[in-house]
Amino acid sequence: xxxxxxxxxxxxxxxxxxxxxxxxxxxxxxxxxxxxxxxxxxxxxxxxxxxxxxxxxxxxxxxxxxxxxxxxxxxxxxxxxxxxxxxxxxxxxxxxxxxxxxxxxxxxxxxxxxxxxxxxxxxxxxxxxxxxxxxxxxxxxxxxxxxxxxxxxxxxxxxxxxxxxxxxxxxxxxxxxxxxxxxxxxxxxxxxxxxxxxxxxxxxxxxxxxxxxxxxxxxxxxxxxxxxxxxxxxxxxxxxxxxxxxxxxxxxxxxxxxxxxxxxxxxxxxxxxxxxxxxxxxxxxxxxxxxxxxxxxxxxxxxxxxxxxxxxxxxxxxxxxxxxxxxxxxxxxxxxxxxxxxxxxxxxxxxxxxxxxxxxxxxxxxxxxxxxxxxxxxxxxxxxxxxxxxxxxxxxxxxxxxxxxxxxxxxxxxxxxxxxxxxxxxxxxxxxxxxxxxxxxxxxxxxxxxxxxxxxxxxxxxxxxxxxxxxxxxxxxxxxxxxxxxxxxxxxxxxxxxxxxxxxxxxxxxxxxxxxxxxxxxxxxxxxxxxxxxxxxxxxxxxxxxxxxxxxxxxxxxxxxxxxxxxxxxxxxxxxxxxxxxxxxxxxxxxxxxxxxxxxxxxxxxxxxxxxxxxxxxxxxxxxxxxxxxxxxxxxxxxxxxxxxxxxxxxxxxxxxxxxxxxxxxxxxxxxxxxxxxxxxxxxxxxxxxxxxxxxx
Amino acid sequence: xxxxxxxxxxxxxxxxxxxxxxxxxxxxxxxxxxxxxxxxxxxxxxxxxxxxxxxxxxxxxxxxxxxxxxxxxxxxxxxxxxxxxxxxxxxxxxxxxxxxxxxxxxxxxxxxxxxxxxxxxxxxxxxxxxxxxxxxxxxxxxxxxxxxxxxxxxxxxxxxxxxxxxxxxxxxxxxxx
Amino acid sequence: xxxxxxxxxxxxxxxxxxxxxxxxxxxxxxxxxxxxxxxxxxxxxxxxxxxxxxxxxxxxxxxxxxxxxxxxxxxxxxxxxxxxxxxxxxxxxxxxxxxxxxxxxxxxxxxxxxxxxxx
Numbered sequence: 002x003x004x005x006x007x008x009x010x011x012x013x014x015x016x017x018x019x020x021x022x023x024x025x026x027x028x029x030x031x032x033x034x035x036x037x038x039x040x041x042x043x044x045x046x047x048x049x050x051x052x053x054x055x056x057x058x059x060x061x062x063x064x065x066x067x068x069x070x071x072x073x074x075x076x077x078x079x080x081x082x083x084x085x086x087x088x089x090x091x092x093x094x095x096x097x098x099x100x101x102x103x104x105x106x107x108x109x110x111x112x113x114x115x116x117x118x119x120x121x122x123x124x125x126x127x128x129x130x131x132x133x134x135x136x137x138x139x140x141x142x143x144x145x146x147x148x149x150x151x152x153x154x155x156x157x158x159x160x161x162x163x164x165x166x167x168x169x170x171x172x173x174x175x176x177x178x179x180x181x182x183x184x185x186x187x188x189x190x191x192x193x194x195x196x197x198x199x200x201x202x203x204x205x206x207x208x209x210x211x212x213x214x215x216x217x218x219x220x221x222x223x224x225x226x227x228x229x230x231x232x233x234x235x236x237x238x239x240x241x242x243x244x245x246x247x248x249x250x251x252x253x254x255x256x257x258x259x260x261x262x263x264x265x266x267x268x269x270x271x272x273x274x275x276x277x278x279x280x281x282x283x284x285x286x287x288x289x290x291x292x293x294x295x296x297x298x299x300x301x302x303x304x305x306x307x308x309x310x311x312x313x314x315x316x317x318x319x320x321x322x323x324x325x326x327x328x329x330x331x332x333x334x335x336x337x338x339x340x341x342x343x344x345x346x347x348x349x350x351x352x353x354x355x356x357x358x359x360x361x362x363x364x365x366x367x368x369x370x371x372x373x374x375x376x377x378x379x380x381x382x383x384x385x386x387x388x389x390x391x392x393x394x395x396x397x398x399x400x401x402x403x404x405x406x407x408x409x410x411x412x413x414x415x416x417x418x419x420x421x422x423x424x425x426x427x428x429x430x431x432x433x434x435x436x437x438x439x440x441x442x443x444x445x446x447x448x449x450x451x452x453x454x455x456x457x458x459x460x461x462x463x464x465x466x467x468x469x470x471x472x473x474x475x476x477x478x479x480x481x482x483x484x485x486x487x488x489x490x491x492x493x494x495x496x497x498x499x500x501x502x503x504x505x506x507x508x509x510x511x512x513x514x515x516x517x518x519x520x521x522x523x524x525x526x527x528x529x530x531x532x533x534x535x536x537x538x539x540x541x542x543x544x545x546x547x548x549x550x551x552x553x554x555x556x557x558x559x560x561x562x563x564x565x566x567x568x569x570x571x572x573x574x575x576x577x578x579x580x581x582x583x584x585x586x587x588x589x590x591x592x593x594x595x596x597x598x599x600x601x602x603x604x605x606x607x608x609x610x611x612x613x614x615x616x617x618x619x620x621x622x623x624x625x626x627x628x629x630x631x632x633x634x635x636x637x638x639x640x641x642x643x644x645x646x647x648x649x650x651x652x653x654x655x656x657x658x659x660x661x662x663x664x665x666x667x668x669x670x671x672x673x674x675x676x677x678x679x680x681x682x683x684x685x686x687x688x689x690x691x692x693x694x695x696x697x698x
Numbered sequence: 699x700x701x702x703x704x705x706x707x708x709x710x711x712x713x714x715x716x717x718x719x720x721x722x723x724x725x726x727x728x729x730x731x732x733x734x735x736x737x738x739x740x741x742x743x744x745x746x747x748x749x750x751x752x753x754x755x756x757x758x759x760x761x762x763x764x765x766x767x768x769x770x771x772x773x774x775x776x777x778x779x780x781x782x783x784x785x786x787x788x789x790x791x792x793x794x795x796x797x798x799x800x801x802x803x804x805x806x807x808x809x810x811x812x813x814x815x816x817x818x819x820x821x822x823x824x825x826x827x828x829x830x831x832x833x834x835x836x837x838x839x840x841x842x843x844x845x846x847x848x849x850x851x852x853x854x855x856x857x858x859x860x861x862x863x864x865x866x867x868x869x870x871x872x873x874x875x
Numbered sequence: 876x877x878x879x880x881x882x883x884x885x886x887x888x889x890x891x892x893x894x895x896x897x898x899x900x901x902x903x904x905x906x907x908x909x910x911x912x913x914x915x916x917x918x919x920x921x922x923x924x925x926x927x928x929x930x931x932x933x934x935x936x937x938x939x940x941x942x943x944x945x946x947x948x949x950x951x952x953x954x955x956x957x958x959x960x961x962x963x964x965x966x967x968x969x970x971x972x973x974x975x976x977x978x979x980x981x982x983x984x985x986x987x988x989x990x991x992x993x994x
Contacts, residue, residue, distance in 0.1 A: 676922065676986045677801065680913050684808055691815055717893045721901055728905055728928060732912035737920050740912075744924050747905075751931050754898070755956075758942040763956045767934075770960045775927065775967045782920050782971045786978045801914045809907035816903045820896030826943045841957075844950045852954065856961045863965030870972035873979075 006057040011071045014054045015090055018100060019139050021047040021054075022107075026132035033125030044128045045111045048135065052104040055097075062097035069093045072145055074207060084204040091145030091208060098340060099142040099274060102347045103267050107135040109472035110262035113355050116469040117258055117362055127167060127256070134160035138267050142274065147196055147206040150275070154192070154239070157268050158185050164259040165252045177251035184248040188238015192275075195231025198224050199282075208278065215282045222284070229287040232279055233294075240272025240324045243298040247596055249321055253313040257358030260313060265320050265354050266347035273327040273343050280336055289423070292332025292416075296429035298325030301594075303436035307443070308580075308590040311368050312357050315444050319394065320350055322433060326409055329426060335412030342405035345483055349393035349402055352476030356387040359469055360448065363462040370447045372458060374566075377449040379462040384449045386473040391445050393480035395438040396553050401484035406434070407545050415541035434549045438556025443564045451566030717757055724750035737787065741779050748772055762838050898939035906932035919974045919984040923967065930963050 006014065025047035029040045036043065062070055074089035092100075111131060118124055137156035144150040159182075166178030200206055202224045203214040215225055236242070241249035252264050263269070276283075276291065283291065299322045306318035323346050330339035361368055363380050377384045393402035410430045417427045453459035464470060562573040580587040589595070671682070727746035734740040748771040755764035845853045905928055912925030934956045941952020974984050981988050 674989075676989075677914055680910065681801070681804060684804070684910060688808065688811055691811065695815070695818075714893050717897065721897075724901065725904060728908045731924055732908040732928060733915065737918050737924075740921060740924055744927065747928065748931065751935060754901075754935055755938055757893070758898075758938045760938060760942075760953055760956070763938065763953050766957065766960060770964055771927070771931075774964055778967050778971055779920060779923060779927075782923070782974055786920065786974060786984045798915065802911075805907065805911035805914050808910055809904065812903035812907055813900060816896060816900040819899065820894070826895060841950060841953060844954065845957075849950075849954050852958055856958060860961060860965055863968050867968045867972040870969070871975050 003053065003057045003060065006054065009054075009057070011058065011061065011092060012073065012090075014058050015071065015092055015143060018051045018054045018058070018104065019136065019143060021050045022132045022136045022139065026129060026136055029125065029132060030129045033129060039125035039128065041111070041115055041124070041128055044132050045108065045115070047132070048104060048108040048111050051135075051139070052101075052108045055100040055104040058092060059097045059101045062092070062094055070097075072209065074145060084200065086148055087146060087205065087207055088149060089145040089207070090143045092143070095274070095277065095340060096142050098344055100139065102270075102344055103135065103138050103142065106262055106266040106347055106351045106476075107131070107138075109351065109355070109475060110258040113261070113358065113469050113472045114256070114258045116465050117358055118256060121256075123167065127164070130160050130163040130167070131259070131262070134164065134263060134268070138271070141271055145208055147199065147208070147211070150278075151192065151196060154235070154271065154275075155189065157263075157271060158182060158189070158239075161185075161252070161263050161268055164263060165255040167256055167259070168254070171254065173251075174254040177248075177254040181248040181252045184245050185238040188235045188245050191231045191233075191238075192235020193231075195228040195235065198228040198231065202228075211279075212281045225282055226284055226287055229279070229283040230290065233276060233283070233287065233291055236272030236275045236328075237294065238272070239275070240269050240328065241298075241321045242272070242294050242325065242328055243301060246298060246302065246321045247593075247600060250314050250317040250593070253311070253317050257313065257354060257361060260317070261351040261354030261358065264317065265350040269320060269324055270327075270343050270347060273324060273331065273339060276328065276331045277336055277340055277343075280331060280334075288332050288334065290332070292329050292423070292426055295325045295328030295330070295332055296413075296426045298322065299329060299433040300429045300436070301325075303433050303440065305590055305593050306440040307436065308587065309440075310371050312360065312370050312373075312444065312448065313354070313368055315370070315440060316350070316353055316357060319353075319437065319441065322437065323350065323394070326406070326430070326433065329430065330409040330412055333412050333416040333426065335409055338405065338408035338412050341484070342402075342409055345393065345401040345405040345480070348476050348483055349390040349400075349480035352386060352390035352473060352480050353394065355469075355473050355476060356383050356390060359383040359465050359473060360387070362465055362469070364458050365461065367455070367458055370444055372455045373448040373453075374451045374455075375449070375453040375459060376462055379459065380464045382464045382470050383473065386470075386477040387449070388445065389477040390480045391441045395441055395557065396434060396549055398550055400481055402480070403550075404484035407542065407549060410434070410545035410549050411542040414545050418541055431548055431552055435552040435556045438553040439560045442557050442560030446560060446564040446566070451564075713757060716753070720750045720753040720757070723747075724754075737783050738780070741776065741783055744779070745772060745776055748776065762841060895939055895943040898935060902932040902935040902939070905929075905935065917985045917987055919970075919977060919986050922986060923970050923974075926970075927963060927967070930959060934959050 009017075022044075025040075025043050029036075029043060033040045058070070069091070071090060071092040073091075074087045076085060077088040078086040080086065111128070114127065114131070118127055121127060134157055137153045137160060141150055141153035141157060144153060162178050162182040165181050166175050169175045169178070196206065199211055202221055203211055205211070205214075215221060238245045249264060249269065253260055255264065302318045302321035302325060306315050306322065309315045309318060323342070327339045327342050327346070330336075330342065360373070360376065360380065360383060363376070363383065364373065367373075389400075393400040396403045396406040410427075413426050413430045417424055563576045563579075564572060566572055592598070671678075724747055727743045727750065730743035731740045731747055734743060748767065752764040752767040755761075755767060909925040909928030909930075909932065912928060913922045914925075916922055916925070937952050937955040937959070941955075977989055978984050
């Protein structure tokens with residue numbers, strides 16, 4: 002494949018991918034203040050090496066028919082005959098895709114950061130955290146068992162926390178970091194419970210063992226549901242799905258490259274990755290829950306995004322919405338479409354975030370889109386890249402997002418068409434298309450077209466240097482062309498639901514699996530492959546394409562009418578008036594459905610009140626008891642002390658010593674030193690013995 | 699019956715007379731050894747006492763022990779005592795002072811008490827008969843077998859004890875330089 | 876107290892052999908003599924003489940009991956006699972060595988002078 006890497010084995014490549022950011026992290030965390038430029042060149046080089054090796058694996062993986070390239074385990078903690086923990090790495094198509102996505106976006110984010118953060122006071126620390134994140138993320142996708150995945154999962158959470166709180170002098174940044182960490186921890190509790198259930202029931206956390214156990218044993222049914230819901234709860238936290246999405250918009254306090262890398266492309270996709278990886282263990286009810294949560298999140302976040310004015314917050318809600326898409330696709334069995342969308346989304350959303358970063362950089366860290374305007378001429382490269390990525394996100398025909406979103410919508414519509422009901426899913430998918438087009442174009446029009454709102458800002462804006470524009474250009478190109486004609490990906494992509502991987506992992510049981518696999522798979526179809534329903538799928542695709550394209554154009558049109566300013570600075574319709582017409586709805590959206598307030602009331606306030614009650618209780622009752630006890634103890638101690646002093650010391654210890662001294666003094670009189678006296682004493686004893694023997698006994 | 703008593707008279711007469719003669723010797727010489735103020739005389743008198751005890755052992759049928767008594771006590775211990783007298787008897791004034799009467803009374807009380815106990819026992823308990831089968835174990839051969847047999851530990855301990863005595867005595871009398 | 880019997884038992888007769896009790900009485904007297912020697916003398920050598928007398932009284936008891944016990948203990952009597960003799964010999968040697976030291980230190984073997992151990 003790649004010329005220099007042909008001699009390397011897959012294992013060597015995988016180790017290089019994982020080790021090079023790890024080594025760079027180790028070196029920089031110890032000595033970033035000693036190397037020139039705080040070692041950003043080292044981090045970028047390490048990431049580049051990782052990326053090249055990932056690309057090699059990607060090419061090899063898709064050139065071979067064998068879905069599993071490497072599944073290597075070693076016994077890590079053999080606890081008992083039934084339970085054991087193993088470590089290991091797994092490289093299949095899914096891993097290969099994720100590796101490329103992670104290393105490429107990470108590499109570009111590193112490169113972008115050179116310009117974006119060039120005068121930051123914690124420049125070295127920033128790169129260390131980024132490297133830690135990348136290493137953990139690579140560990141997450143390379144793991145072949147849930148335990149290593151969980152470890153990496155927590156590590157990416159940690160690095161996310163560090164990076165959100167990068168400017169921790171800002172109260173809002175440190176609060177956002179804590180909020181992100183705690184909210185994802187709530188999800189992680191569910192995930193950990195899922196892991197415990199699986200480990201308890203199956204005795205291993207290897208993917209292969211788990212899939213085989215789930216597939217072959219019927220008595221696992223209830224536990225399977227519990228474990229599936231638990232794992233999905235973890236994914237909800239990480240991928241910011243509906244009840245746990247609140248941390249992601251606040252996480253925009255992080256530096257923009259971090260938002261691009263972690264909160265748009267990779268870490269938030271980890272939840273989708275987990276669900277995709279674990280798809281075989283979800284049963285029908287769990288999948289339905291997943292689909293509904295994803296669909297609801299998609300619409301819900303898109304509606305909030307309509308009224309946001311912070312350029313990054315709009316993108317954040319857009320991310321939540323798109324993640325909802327992916328989750329929904331997984332829920333209806335659209336494994337391939339979900340991963341497809343994950344990949345394209347990673348590129349165009351990272352491109353959007355980095356472009357937004359370039360805009361913010363040009364605007365001297367102003368983030369409100371209401372203060373931008375007319376920037377198109379000042380920063381043409383950024384504006385072009387932004388436009389391309391926006392079109393990809395909207396699903397403009399021919400762009401990568403179009404194909405992947407079409408695949409998802411087709412899966413959802415097909416799910417509806419086969420007569421399962423649940424029309425809400427299809428409805429949500431289509432409404433979201435419209436909303437996405439609307440809010441993205443609104444943002445684009447407000448930012449780049451129209452009259453400048455802030456002259457000072459406008460006059461100083463200029464395109465950044467190449468380290469920042471190069472990533473934008475690369476990502477924009479990928480956003481346009483990555484999906485090609487939209488067909489190459491599904492053909493090479495992992496089939497659905499991971500059963501093929503099970504087949505590979507437990508090769509000896511391939512035949513039995515093949516037989517039992519067919520009817521189960523029929524329940525969650527997605528695209529090509531299965532010829533019996535091929536016609537329906539084609540129908541679904543046609544329908545999806547037409548509807549989504551139409552709705553996207555409608556969204557663009559509405560945004561144009563409301564937000565495109567002509568040369569006089571006027572729009573066709575006034576968004577202001579609409580907002581005044583529906584004040585309640587507007588306030589609801591601006592305040593994000595008051596969810597933060599609700600959470601604050603439900604959890605923070607109630608916890609606070611509870612804590613205060615506890616404190617009162619603690620202070621009055623427990624402290625009082627403790628003090629009382631202390632007083633009693635003091636009194637008892639005084640009593641004991643007196644007793645000790647008088648009885649023990651004076652009478653017992655000293656008295657004993659006195660009597661021993663007295664007795665010793667008396668007895669020493671016996672020790673006359675005169676040998677005759679000793680004779681007399683011993684003879685007296687003999688005589689006494691005689692008297693006793695003869696006269697008493 | 700008459701014949702038997704005559705034989706008994708002849709049989710026991712010699713032994714009994716010997717016993718009384720020896721007893722006379724032992725008591726007189728023992729009294730001198732115990733009470734004489736002249737230590738040399740006392741030591742010399744002790745010689746007769748020990749000899750008399752050897753005679754008792756013969757009467758009790760242990761000729762080997764009797765001979766050992768003479769060799770060890772008369773030839774060893776007594777000579778040692780006399781050497782001690784010679785080495786330590788240099789002072790001008792005689793060592794013996796007037797008797798201490800309370801101690802003398804105490805010694806007499808002890809004498810009377812112990813003897814009385816024995817006489818009382820003689821009146822209360824009959825004397826057991828003499829065992830006639832004693833000769834077999836009283837030869838030097840038999841005793842030697844026993845010493846190297848069931849009494850070998852005693853034998854070894856005695857050897858160690860004597861060695862310790864030898865070294866200890868030599869250590870004690872060396873002049874501290 | 877049966878006086879005749881006592882005479883017989885103590886062996887003041889020629890019609891019966893000398894019994895055990897005669898030996899015990901003699902041993903008791905001998906022991907008392909040794910005790911008197913220890914008590915009444917100042918000279919350490921005299922005390923040693925007394926000790927030898929007492930030891931011999933004990934040996935005599937051992938031998939007499941052995942002889943009149945019907946040889947129950949095998950050779951226990953002669954063995955005890957031999958061991959006691961060995962002990963007496965060692966004891967005499969050590970004692971004389973001690974007395975010599977005493978003599979060097981006090982220029983006398985008067986035991987009443989050597990009362991350093993007085994408590």
